[in-house]
Amino acid sequence: MRVPNDGENASHTIVAVGTYLNGGKSVYLHGEDHLRQVADTFDSPAQALVSFERVHGDTMRPGPAPMTDTERAAAEARTSLGTPTAEPEPSVPGPETVPAYAADPGDHDGLLDAFLDEHGDWQKWRTWSDETTHAIHEDQTLRIERVHEAPAHETAWTVAAYETPVSDRMWLLTLTGATPAPVLQTLLDSLAEGEAFETAIGSPATEKTVTQATRALTEDGWKHTIDGRRIRWTSPAGDAGVQFDAFAAQSRHSSLTTWTLWAGPSIDRPAWAIHASPYTPAPMLAHLSEELAHGTGTRQPQAAARERRASLGASPPAIPPAKAGPAASHTQGRHR
Structure with a gap:
């Protein structure tokens, strides 16, 4: 989800909270692409959600974190490589x-x-x-x-x-x-x-x-x-x-x-x-x-x-x- 930066700045920054698979730590992420960093860690998903809701409750949405621009570009590239471009059906010429x-x-x-x-x-x-x-x-x-x-x-x-x-x-x-x-x-x-x-x-x-x-x-x-x-x-x-x-x-x-x-x-x-x-x-x-x-x-x-x-x-x-x-x-x- 996106939340405003501090102050009146009209720009937006992606923040997210999530848990690593196989019982890993829950983390609070801030920023995107090469600027993304772990802002905080938690022992359980419940603690992470409570903390995250306290700060960003107004804009909090369940589901996966939004893709960054780099992730989105990579996904589009994989799609274009995996799916051949459909060529138009050749037109059948009529009698001359x-x-x-x-x-x-x-x-x-x-x-x-x-x-x-x-x-x-x-x-x-x-x-x-x-x-x-x-x-x-x-x-x-x-x-x-x-x-x-x-x-x-x-x-x-x-x-x-x-x-x-x-x-x-x-x-x-x-x-x-x-x-x-x-x-x-x-x-x-x-x-x-x-x-x-x-x-x-x-x-x-x-x-x-x-x-x-x-x-x-x-x-x-x-x-x-x-x-x-x-x-x-x-x-x-x-x-x-x-x-x-x-x-x-x-x-x-x-x-x-x-x-x-x-x-x-x-x-x-x-x-x-x-x-x-x-x-x-x-x-x-x-x-x-x-x-x-x-x-x-x-x-x-x-x-x-x-x-x-x-x-x-x-x-x-x-x-x-x-x-x-x-x-x-x-x-x-x-x-x-």
């Missing part, structure tokens, strides 16, 4: 807005389910395997095959068009598993709007259709180069592109890859790719090109880090040639 071709794949199965729910002229067909879903237009000339567990760099989607339900295939388009959600959504929207039927039967891609399909890239300043039979449009950052193969476009084999849309380190090591055959409708390709040039999407920061690590590591396997489209003969029944 990026060009559509650099966006996350998102939920491909969810996009397909939403497409089928919104468009009653498409029906989901049940096959012998749960690994694959077929969606077929009501006129039986346009079909989608979705491979649910396909790796990121392998074909996960196949879209095929036919002149009649029993005729040969007119055109074929495939997408790999890592295709960004905005790009896939653009393709599904094109199928819903009927652009898949706008095909000049019997004539391959022409200069007019190529110009129509790539107009958005040209207007957006994508780099235009010609390498033999291949014409390429590359994004300003060099991380995406569209390639047209003039030789494949004139071939009678409709499954040859004429158009390649891609993004990633290079066309030979793409993060994702779309391959399309010669008769793929120009309006559909135009909408896809426009999405690459002007569309945006979101990407989680960790996805960008994985993509950088992948580009520095081993090259992903090459994209296989487009395979045959889904056939109605593989189905066993259907349900909505």
Whole structure:
């Protein structure tokens, strides 16, 4: 406890009375820190308390003696050493807005389910395997095959068009598993709007259709180069592109890859790719090109880090040639 000094001095001095452990002497202490001294001793705690109360009864309080400034500083130092400073929780960065071709794949199965729910002229067909879903237009000339567990760099989607339900295939388009959600959504929207039927039967891609399909890239300043039979449009950052193969476009084999849309380190090591055959409708390709040039999407920061690590590591396997489209003969029944 603190009691005033003698006289009218406004300063204060710590005084205390206490007993040493194990039956030791009782003492009356005066002062603090290096000035603290034993002012008196007593044979018993009772004698010490009676004497102390006689002098300081007005301010006497039970309990331990107040800590001196030195004792208080030492206690604070021990506390700071014994208890580590709590560090703030690291903030979790939110998704960043990026060009559509650099966006996350998102939920491909969810996009397909939403497409089928919104468009009653498409029906989901049940096959012998749960690994694959077929969606077929009501006129039986346009079909989608979705491979649910396909790796990121392998074909996960196949879209095929036919002149009649029993005729040969007119055109074929495939997408790999890592295709960004905005790009896939653009393709599904094109199928819903009927652009898949706008095909000049019997004539391959022409200069007019190529110009129509790539107009958005040209207007957006994508780099235009010609390498033999291949014409390429590359994004300003060099991380995406569209390639047209003039030789494949004139071939009678409709499954040859004429158009390649891609993004990633290079066309030979793409993060994702779309391959399309010669008769793929120009309006559909135009909408896809426009999405690459002007569309945006979101990407989680960790996805960008994985993509950088992948580009520095081993090259992903090459994209296989487009395979045959889904056939109605593989189905066993259907349900909505």
